[in-house]
Every structure is written in C-alpha cells, then in structure tokens.
Amino acid sequence: MPKFVFLWTDLVLWLVVATVIAYVVHVRRNADLRKTWQHVLHDAPAMSAAVVLIAFITIALLDSIHFRPRLAAVPGAAADASEAYATRTVSPLDLLLRHAVEAREKTYSVPLAYWSFQRETAVVDGREVRELPRLAHGGSHLQDPAREWKPDLLKRSLAGIAGGLVSALLLTFAIAALRDRTAGGWSQSLGEMLRGQTEIPWRAIVLTTAVLSMFVGWLAAVWPVYHPFGTDRTGNDVLFQALKSVRTAVVIGSLSTIATLPLAIALGVLAGYFKGWVDDVIQYFYTVLSAIPPILLVAAFVLLINVYIDRNAENFATGVERAEFRLFLLCLILGITGWATLCRLLRAETLKISELEYVQAAHAFGVSHWRIMRRHILPNVMHLVLIVAVLDFSALVLYEAVLSYVGVGVDPNSSSFGSMINLARSEMSRDPVVWWNLATAFTFMLALVLAANLFADAVREAFDPRARAFRPRRFRLKEAT
Amino acid sequence: MLNYILRRIGYALLILVGVNLLTFTLFFAVNSPDNIARLNIGAKRVSQDAIEKWKAERGYDKPLWFNSKAEGFDKVRQTIFYDRSLRLFTLNFGTSDSGRDIAHEIANRIPASLALAGPMLLLTVFSGIAFALLLVFFRASYLDFWGTVVCVVMMSISSLFYIIMAQWFFGKTLKLVPLSGFVPGLDLVKFLALPLVVGIVFQLGSEARLFRAMLLEEVGKDYVRTARSKGLSEPAVLFGHVLRNAWLPILTHVGALLPYAFLGSIVFESFFGIPGLGTYVVEAIAGQDFAIVHTMVFLGSLLYILAYLATDIAYTFVDPRVRLA
Numbered sequence: 046m047p048k049f050v051f052l053w054t055d056l057v058l059w060l061v062v063a064t065v066i067a068y069v070v071h072v073r074r075n076a077d078l079r080k081t082w083q084h085v086l087h088d089a090p091a092m093s094a095a096v097v098l099i100a101f102i103t104i105a106l107l108d109s110i111h112f113r114p115r116l117a118a119v120p121g122a123a124a125d126a127s128e129a130y131a132t133r134t135v136s137p138l139d140l141l142l143r144h145a146v147e148a149r150e151k152t153y154s155v156p157l158a159y160w161s162f163q164r165e166t167a168v169v170d171g172r173e174v175r176e177l178p179r180l181a182h183g184g185s186h187l188q189d190p191a192r193e194w195k196p197d198l199l200k201r202s203l204a205g206i207a208g209g210l211v212s213a214l215l216l217t218f219a220i221a222a223l224r225d226r227t228a229g230g231w232s233q234s235l236g237e238m239l240r241g242q243t244e245i246p247w248r249a250i251v252l253t254t255a256v257l258s259m260f261v262g263w264l265a266a267v268w269p270v271y272h273p274f275g276t277d278r279t280g281n282d283v284l285f286q287a288l289k290s291v292r293t294a295v296v297i298g299s300l301s302t303i304a305t306l307p308l309a310i311a312l313g314v315l316a317g318y319f320k321g322w323v324d325d326v327i328q329y330f331y332t333v334l335s336a337i338p339p340i341l342l343v344a345a346f347v348l349l350i351n352v353y354i355d356r357n358a359e360n361f362a363t364g365v366e367r368a369e370f371r372l373f374l375l376c377l378i379l380g381i382t383g384w385a386t387l388c389r390l391l392r393a394e395t396l397k398i399s400e401l402e403y404v405q406a407a408h409a410f411g412v413s414h415w416r417i418m419r420r421h422i423l424p425n426v427m428h429l430v431l432i433v434a435v436l437d438f439s440a441l442v443l444y445e446a447v448l449s450y451v452g453v454g455v456d457p458n459s460s461s462f463g464s465m466i467n468l469a470r471s472e473m474s475r476d477p478v479v480w481w482n483l484a485t486a487f488t489f490m491l492a493l494v495l496a497a498n499l500f501a502d503a504v505r506e507a508f509d510p511r512a513r514a515f516r517p518r519r520f521r522l523k524e525a526t
Numbered sequence: 527m528l529n530y531i532l533r534r535i536g537y538a539l540l541i542l543v544g545v546n547l548l549t550f551t552l553f554f555a556v557n558s559p560d561n562i563a564r565l566n567i568g569a570k571r572v573s574q575d576a577i578e579k580w581k582a583e584r585g586y587d588k589p590l591w592f593n594s595k596a597e598g599f600d601k602v603r604q605t606i607f608y609d610r611s612l613r614l615f616t617l618n619f620g621t622s623d624s625g626r627d628i629a630h631e632i633a634n635r636i637p638a639s640l641a642l643a644g645p646m647l648l649l650t651v652f653s654g655i656a657f658a659l660l661l662v663f664f665r666a667s668y669l670d671f672w673g674t675v676v677c678v679v680m681m682s683i684s685s686l687f688y689i690i691m692a693q694w695f696f697g698k699t700l701k702l703v704p705l706s707g708f709v710p711g712l713d714l715v716k717f718l719a720l721p722l723v724v725g726i727v728f729q730l731g732s733e734a735r736l737f738r739a740m741l742l743e744e745v746g747k748d749y750v751r752t753a754r755s756k757g758l759s760e761p762a763v764l765f766g767h768v769l770r771n772a773w774l775p776i777l778t779h780v781g782a783l784l785p786y787a788f789l790g791s792i793v794f795e796s797f798f799g800i801p802g803l804g805t806y807v808v809e810a811i812a813g814q815d816f817a818i819v820h821t822m823v824f825l826g827s828l829l830y831i832l833a834y835l836a837t838d839i840a841y842t843f844v845d846p847r848v849r850l851a
Binding site: 348495502 | 540541544545548549552553555661665666670671673674675678679681682683684685686687690693694698738739742743746785786792793807808811812814819822823826827830831
C-alpha cells in the first residue's frame with residue numbers, strides 16, 4: 046500500500062470536481078436552469094471547447110492524486126521492519142508516463158531526433174572527430190538510424206494516427222447507434238449527425254474528438270521511443286513538462302476563482318442589501334484594494350509567504366509538498382486580491398433586486414434578513430457569479446505566466462507554462478534556435494485558454510440574454526421588422 | 527460641481543490612508559527593520575552596532591505603530607508609520623533604503639515610461655475602436671464572424687509569446703530594430719517601434735471585442751432606427767450617432783486603463799530594457815526596498831483615484847445630461 050500524500054491543492058481540486066457534479070445534478074432537476082444550459086449544449090464551438098477542456102481536466106485530475114510508493118523490502122531485513130517509502134511523491138500521471146520520466150537525455154534535443162544537440166569529440170578509426178552523438182533514449186531502438194529513422198517514424202506515425210481515427214469512427218457509430226432509439230433508423234441518425242442537423246452539435250463534438258484521438262494515437266505510437274517535442278536544457282522530455290504544467294494551470298485557474306467567491310458573494314450581497322454604513326465600509330474596502338496596482342499587491346503577499354515557508358521549512362516532508370503549499374497560497378492570494386470586480390457587480394445587482402416587490406413582500410411577512418438574502422437574493426445573482434467565474438479562468442491562466450516572469454509566480458521547482466516560457470526566452474537567442482520548448486508551451490496554453498474562452502462565451506450568452514446580440518453571424522438574418 | 531469634487535478629494539484621502547495602512551502592514555509583517563538593515567548593509571557578519579546606526583540614520587529605530595516612551599501625541603507621531611506615511615501626502619518621498627533620492631529617481635524615469643506608455647495607450651484605444659467599427663459596419667457578414675474569431679484567438683495568447691516572437695523575428699532574424707534598450711533623442715523611435723507594435727497587437731483582440739460589444743449595444747437602440755428611417759447613410763449613422771453615444775462606456779474603459787499607462791507596463795519595460803517606473807518597481811521588489819515599494823504603491827493609488835475623478839469629469843463633456851452632484 047503506498048503512502049498517500051494529501052496536498053491542499055489536490056483536496057480543493059477534487060472538492061471543486063464534486064461541486065461541479067453536484068451542480069450538474071442540480072441543473073438536471075431544475076427546469077429553468079436546464080433550459081438555460083441547453084443554450085450551451087446546443088452551441089457548436091462551446092461543445093468542441095468542452096471536449097478539449099475535459100481532456101485537459103482529465104490530465105490535471107490524473108496528476109492530482111499524490112502518493113509515495115512503497116519501496117521493496119531490503120533482502121534479509123527483519124519481517125517487522127518498518128515500511129520504507131520512496132522520497133519522491135508521484136501521481137498516477139507520473140506512473141503512466143514513467144518511460145518519459147526515465148528517458149532522460151544529457152541536454153537539448155530536437156523533437157523526434159535520435160541525435161544529440163551538442164557536438165562531442167569521439168574517436169573514429171584512431172582520429173578525433175567532432176560529431177553529434179546518438180541520444181541515450183530517443184531512437185535508441187534503431188540499428189542504423191541514418192537509414193531507418195525516416196521509415197520508422199513514418200510507419201509509427203501512420204499507425205498511430207490510423208488507430209486514433211479508427212477509435213474516433215467507432216465512437217461516432219456508437220453515438221449514432223445510441224441516438225437510433227430517438228431518431229428513426231440507424232443510417233438516418235448517422236446522416237443527421239454528419240449533416241449537422243442534430244440539436245446537440247454532434248458533428249462538432251465528433252470532429253474535435255477525432256482530432257484529439259489522432260493526436261493521442263500518434264503520441265502512443267511515437268512517444269515510447271522518441272521525444273515527440275524534444276528535450277529541454279536538463280534533458281527532460283518537453284511534452285511531459287507540458288502535461289505537468291496543465292495541472293498547475295488548471296489549479297491556478299479554478300482555485301483562485303473559487304477563492305474570490307466567499308468574500309465577493311458575502312460582501313457584495315451584504316453591501317447591496319443593507320445599504321447605508323455597511324455599504325460604505327464595504328465599498329471603502331474594495332476601493333482600497335483595487336487602488337493598489339495588482340502586481341504590486343500580489344508581489345507583497347508573495348514575499349510574505351516566501352518568508353513564512355522559509356521559517357517553517359520543517360513542516361514539509363518533500364519538495365513537492367512545499368511547492369504545492371506555495372501554489373495553494375498563491376491561489377489564495379489571487380483570490381484575496383481579485384474579489385473586488387465580482388463584489389462590485391453583485392452589489393449593484395443586489396441593490397436592484399432588493400427593491401423588487403417580492404423582496405418587499407418577504408419583508409412584510411417578517412422573513413428574517415438572513416433568510417431573504419439566502420433564499421430570495423442569492424439564487425438570483427448566481428448567474429453573475431457563474432459568468433464571472435468562467436471568464437476569470439482563462440485570464441488567470443494567462444496571468445500565471447506574467448507572475449512567473451516577474452518572479453512572484455509558482456515554485457521554481459514545479460513545472461508551469463510560465464516557467465517554460467521564461468526558459469524559452471533565452472533559448473530563442475541561441476544558435477541554432479531552441480524553439481520547441483516555446484512552441485510546446487504555446488500550443489498547450491493556446492488550446493487550454495482558447496477552449497476556456499469559447500466555453501465561457503457560450504455560458505455568458507446563455508445566462509446574459511443581452512450578450513446574445515453580440516454573437517457574430519456569418520450571414521445576415523432576415524432583419525426583424 | 528465644486529462641492530462634488532471636494533467630496534471626492536476627501537474620500538480620496540481616506541482611500542490613500544487605507545492603502546498606506548495595508549502596504550505598511552503587509553511589508554512589516556515579514557520584514558523587521560533589523561532584516562532590512564542587514565540586507566542593505568550587505569556584509570556577511572554585521573554587528574548590532576552597525577545595524578543600530580543604519581536604522582538611526584534612516585529613521586527605522588522608532589517603533590512601528592506606537593511609541594510608549596513618548597508623551598501625548600508623540601506616542602503616535604514618533605513612529606515609523608507616521609514618519610513614512612505622512613510625508614507622502616506632501617509628495618516628499620525621501621530616500622530609498624539604499625540611500626538614493628526617490629523623487630529624483632522617479633522624475634528621471636517618468637519620461638521613459640511615458641514615451642512608451644502614452645503612445646501605447648492612445649494607439650491601442652484608437653486601433654481597437656477602428657477595428658471594432660470595421661466589424662460593426664460589416665456586422666453579420668463573414669468579415670464580422672472571422673474578425674471576431676481572430677479576436678478570440680488573439681486574446682487567448684499570452685503577452686509573453688508576442689514579445690518573445692516579435693523580438694526573435696524582427697530583432698534577431700530580420701535585424702530591423704534593436705532588441706532592447708533606450709536612448710534619448712530621435713533614435714528613440716527605433717527602440718520604441720517594436721514594443722509599441724507588440725503592445726498594440728497583443729491588446730487588439732480583447733479591446734476590439736469589448737468596443738464591438740459597446741457599439742453593438744448602441745446599434746440596437748431606437749434612435750438608430752430613427753436615424754436610418756430619416757434616410758441617413760450607414761456611415762453617417764455609425765460615425766455621427768452610434769460612435770458619439772458609445773463614447774461614454776469607451777471613456778469609462780479608457781479611464782480604468784490610465785493608471786497602468788503611467789505606471790508603465792512592468793513586463794514590456796523589463797523585456798525591452800526601458801528604464802522606466804515599471805523596471806524600478808521590479809528592482810525594488812527584488813531588492814526588498816520598502817521605501818520605494820511604499821512610494822510606488824502610493825503613487826499608483828493616487829493615479830488610480832485621479833483617473834477615476836478625471837473620467838467622471840470627462841463624462842460631463844461627453845454627455846451633457848450627466849450632472850455631477
């Protein structure tokens with residue numbers, strides 16, 4: 046039995062997942078909410094984005110269970126010797142991609158290469174020559190790399206992509222068959238799906254899944270023997286770093302957003318409901334907070350936690366625990382410094398709602414303040430909370446990169462897109478250019494943020510009818526009279 | 527109007543007091559004056575005497591909040607907090623912990639910051655509005671659709687990518703402009719061209735999308751239909767009526783951007799080696815120089831408040847219906 050390590054970030058992330066599931070159950074039961082969410086479900090870009098987001102979140106969750114594997118007992122040790130655990134904390138993702146962690150090269154290598162990046166002196170036929178030595182792991186299965194490399198790569202890539210395509214096709218048929226019960230006939234169901242005539246945009250979903258699964262198939266074929274995105278300065282696999290960074294990005298995006306909610310909701314509703322001096326005090330607080338330039342405020346808080354962590358170094362058994370605690374505190378800081386915007390929105394909305402007749406009626410019936418706020422006001426401002434929360438996610442993922450650059454971001458030891466980009470900055474001025482680190486970070490970050498943005502747009506459109514007017518159309522609708 | 531401005535100034539002073547309290551607490555929650563002294567003297571083994579002398583020279587030898595040894599009002603006045611905060615209100619910034627005159631430093635750095643941030647703000651807003659107008663003019667067409675798609679993609683890319691790629695492509699590969707640096711005089715254009723272009727491009731996506739939404743909000747209103755039914759051409763409606771009415775939300779947005787324009791973009795200044803206020807802040811954070819951080823936070827919040835006041839007053843010019851009271 047491995048020794049589980051409970052990290053704050055993991056716990057909160059799983060709590061978020063549980064909350065989302067509970068919310069989904071709640072939406073299914075509630076007719077109004079169901080109808081609103083159907084706007085999102087019927088939106089093709091949003092559903093494509095959802096497929097990509099689910100892939101990213103799966104990676105993040107696989108990387109969010111941490112444990113220290115039990116070491117094999119030393120031969121000859123006493124039977125009752127205490128169990129020994131590895132000093133490294135690992136996650137299921139680490140175990141799944143063990144080959145990528147172990148296939149460590151000396152330094153940089155070009156994506157998919159079998160040769161090293163740096164020339165070394167070797168003795169060939171008694172003479173010293175400078176040559177590019179072969180990598181220790183990448184392409185090490187080839188007998189004669191100069192001749193076999195290209196065909197091998199081509200064969201593997203084709204097989205992998207074909208495998209991905211076949212599984213995507215199988216999925217398409219499976220969905221068509223499942224829809225068969227409601228849409229008359231199997232082939233008609235498939236036809237409707239492919240012509241884009243279904244209510245839920247199955248065509249977009251299936252296409253996105255197909256692209257994703259072809260990518261995964263290609264990786265499955267190529268990754269075991271090559272480094273598909275090259276290696277970084279210390280010889281680590283870049284793709285593995287990128288996948289580890291996904292978790293950091295998801296944690297920052299979701300945890301920081303969650304951290305803003307308690308303060309923003311409580312203070313916003315209180316200020317809008319009680320008005321008067323309560324409103325004045327709360328407004329004063331958030332004006333002070335938003336008057337300080339955000340980066341300075343975050344920096345001041347981060348200096349504070351650095352000192353705290355340094356003083357309490359003995360509380361953290363492993364490096365991962367320390368890095369994760371820092372990440373957790375960083376999310377809290379982003380929450381504490383970022384609640385003003387949502388609070389202002391909620392205050393304005395509460396001001397409006399608390400003047401409405403049904404609230405007046407509740408007052409007349411003698412309902413307590415607390416109950417009015419909880420039962421009558423809070424449910425009617427939740428759509429704002431949801432909109433701001435999904436919009437904030439992508440902004441925070443981008444913000445993390447800037448914070449890491451200024452030097453107040455995540456722990457230098459944990460991988461994040463920000464630290465990948467920072468390293469890439471000096472790599473771009475090398476000759477030959479080391480471009481794959483930046484390109485990988487760019488691709489993954491763009492995919493994540495773009496998907497989050499598209500999904501957030503659909504949610505906003507669903508919950509804020511005014512936003513629907515801003516939706517771009519490819520063709521002019523018949524102008525309403 | 528005068529009454530309104532006076533009230534706003536009173537509130538502004540209250541906010542500044544709050545900002546001061548917060549910065550002071552945050553900074554001294556982790557750093558004792560002894561630590562600061564040790565950091566600044568720099569030597570490995572520092573005697574307690576040297577620390578005391580350093581603290582006495584810079585006024586760090588008093589208690590933080592409350593001086594129990596003093597009499598009467600001096601109980602509050604003879605403290606670091608009082609010393610450090612009150613003189614900021616008279617714009618007397620004093621010396622940094624490393625002994626340089628802060629006001630002099632700031633005055634030296636403002637031109638560099640303004641040279642980058644001023645044009646950047648103007649051009650960003652201008653290009654954002656221009657692009658948004660284009661999209662709105664051709665609304666519900668392929669141009670609008672793909673223009674918006676491009677906007678969403680552009681705002682999903684981190685600013686750091688734009689900077690690194692532009693430096694690599696224009697600076698290193700094409701050698702059109704120097705990579706980074708700053709010289710006074712006409713040559714400045716060469717150094718500022720790249721950061722300006724990158725700054726505009728990276729904000730274009732989010733700005734244009736925002737302005738497009740603001741303009742579309744106006745396009746849907748009744749007076750636009752009336753204008754059209756009078757037989758006005760679409761450009762006349764758009765520029766003469768819609769744009770004029772959209773100024774109000776646009777102004778609010780620009781007002782919120784103003785304080786950042788002055789403080790300078792920290793990222794841009796340090797990437798392009800521009801010796802402005804942003805670089806100053808980064809160095810101060812790295813060196814834990816409280817005096818500088820404190821001053822910059824104060825200046826930043828002062829500008830934030832001024833920008834909001836200026837926005838409010840500008841409303842009255844843009845929209846005659848707005849009366850400040």
